[in-house]
Amino acid sequence: MIVIEGCAVATVDAAGTEHADGHVVVDGDRIVAVGAGPYRGDASATRVDGRGCLATPGLVNTHHHLYQWATRGYAQQEILFGWLKELYPVWARIDAGTVHAAAAAGLAQLALTGCTTSTDHHYVFPRGAGDLLAAEIEAAAAVGLRFHPCRGSMDLSEKDGGLPPDSVVEDTDAALAATKEAIDRYHDPAPGAMVRIAVxxxxxxxxxxxxxxxxxxxxxxxxxxxxxxxxxxxxxERYCQEVHGCTPVQYAEDLGWLGDDVWLAHAVHLDAAAIARLAATGTGVAHCPSSNGRLGAGIAPVRDLLDARVPVGLGVDGAASQEAGELGAELRQALYLARLRGGPAALTARESLALGTIGGARCLGRDGELGSLEPGKLADIALWRLDGLGHAGIEDPVAALVFGPAAPLRLLLVGGRAVVQDGALSTVDATVLAAGLARAARRLR
Structure with a gap:
């Protein structure tokens, strides 16, 4: 049993329960108690001194492309389509070794910035590259994060009216067969699962x-x-109108791609009708503020989505369009971009924290076991240090976390297992990961 005590606690439960001085108790992989003041139970439990810290649910990353950690810094002034055209030929040369090095580094960086659950959207499968999905699943197991890899695919090449070159697309039937194989091999539907596959x-x-x-x-x-x-x-938007005669959301709905089992990356350019359809169908959105800013794509209408009760989570997105790869920083970015779009009341610090925790869990269909600090939920917990120079004097700990500089982690638990302790990874060697990533990036160049 682990007892974290003496800390501020933001549970992010439905009532928004917070404790200025509280405790969180973990037994095995589950939270068994959350409350105010010191814990008066089992005296033999391992105690974690949380003074000067804030306990929150672990952050949930709802959109990523981990292989891109080996291709950061390219196409620095391009919009999305130009950026893709420059990078597709580079990505055509990735292999299992590259993907493992990139995924391990990217997931480690996510862990160091408070993430306990991450998705990955992998859609580039060059011929003869090896088992790329296995490579990133092995990397996630080594780092210790809960992982939702999404078996992606592309079958519309440039010669047939699409954007990617032939070198990075798959045959349609082969892509579907490989997706089915990935589900059969890796998807774990059991409660507390560490790996789940999406299509x-x-x-x-x-x-x-x-x-x-x-x-x-x-x-x-x-x-x-x-x-x-x-x-x-x-x-x-222009492509969909010209090729399909409708908006992207209308196109998705025509193909059966709206529903409470779907979450969409970005959703920046939405009119009122599109937001209404997402809300009516329960379709979720992965908001990626830094990536949208890096590519000049625009600002997603997060306030309107939340008001319509659309599930919204946060995503780092691929490291080639968000080179920092830090999920904790997206709390502030989401708040800032919402306020640039809608004014200073458009998003609060607590709403931003909810995007990064329970909102992401809703997108992944796991809000019954992730995303808030409540008894019975998985012990995925971030304990942030707020007692340093960067946060001194900010009385509200949630405001300190969201408005302030990146907060170091006193502790990060995934299913009760320590992945980060006192700002350092406890599962893998960051120096070794950095060296492996640098070698992979040099090979691609």
Whole structure:
């Protein structure tokens, strides 16, 4: 048993319960108690002194492309389509070794910034590259994060009216078969699962309607979730209007891609009708504020989505369009971008924290066991240090975390296991990961 005590606690439960001086008790992989003051129970439990800290649920990353950690810094002034055209030929050369090095480094960086559960959207499968999905699942197991890899796919090449070159697309039937194989091999539907698979064709401009429809049918027949990029840029909006005669959200709905088992990456360019359809169908959104800013894609209408009761989580997105790869910093970025769009009342610090925790859990269909500090939920807990120079004098600990500089971690637990202790990884060697990533990046260059 582990007792974290003497800390501020933001549970992010439905009532918004907080304790200025409280405790969280963990037994095995579950939270068994949360409350105010010191814990008066088992005196033999391992005690963690949380004074000067804030305990929150572990952060949930709802969108990523981990292989891109080996291709950071490219196409620095490009919009999405130009950025993709520069990077597709580089990505055509990735292999299992590259993906493992990139995924391990990216997941380690996420852990160091408070993330306990991460998705990954992997859609580039060059011929002869090895088992890329296995490579990143092995990396997640080594780092110790809960992992939701999304088996992506592209089958619409440039010669057929899409954006990607032939070198990075798959045959439609082969992509569907490989997706089914990934579900059979890796998906764990059990409570407390460390690995779950989602089905994730890439985007309207890289995937045929047939693959979108049949992928949705496959996911629903297998009982797994669906994920794709949608409504990220004005260029995508124009593409959908010209090629399909409708908006991206209308296109997705026509193909069976709205529903409470779907979450969409970005959703920047939405009109009122599109937001209403997402709300009516329970479709979730992965908001990626830093990536949207890096590519100049625009600012997602987060306030409008929340007011419509659309599930919204946070995503770091691929490291080639968000080189920092830090999820904790996205709390502040989300708040700032919402206020740039809608004014200083558009998003509060606590709403931003909810996006990064329970909102992300809702997108992944795991809000019954992740995303808040409540008895019975998984012991995925971030204990942030707020007693340093960067946060001194901010009385409200949640405001200190969201408005202040990046807070170091006193402790990060995933299922009760320590992944970060006192700002350092306890599962893997960060120096070794950095060296491996640098070698992989040099090979690609």
């Amino acid at each position: 994730a064709p890439c985007s309207p401009f890289s995937v045929t309607p047939r693959l979108m429809r049949e992928a949705a049918d496959l996911a629903r027949s297998e009982g797994v979730r669906l994920h794709t990029h949608l409504a990220e840029t004005v260029e995508e």
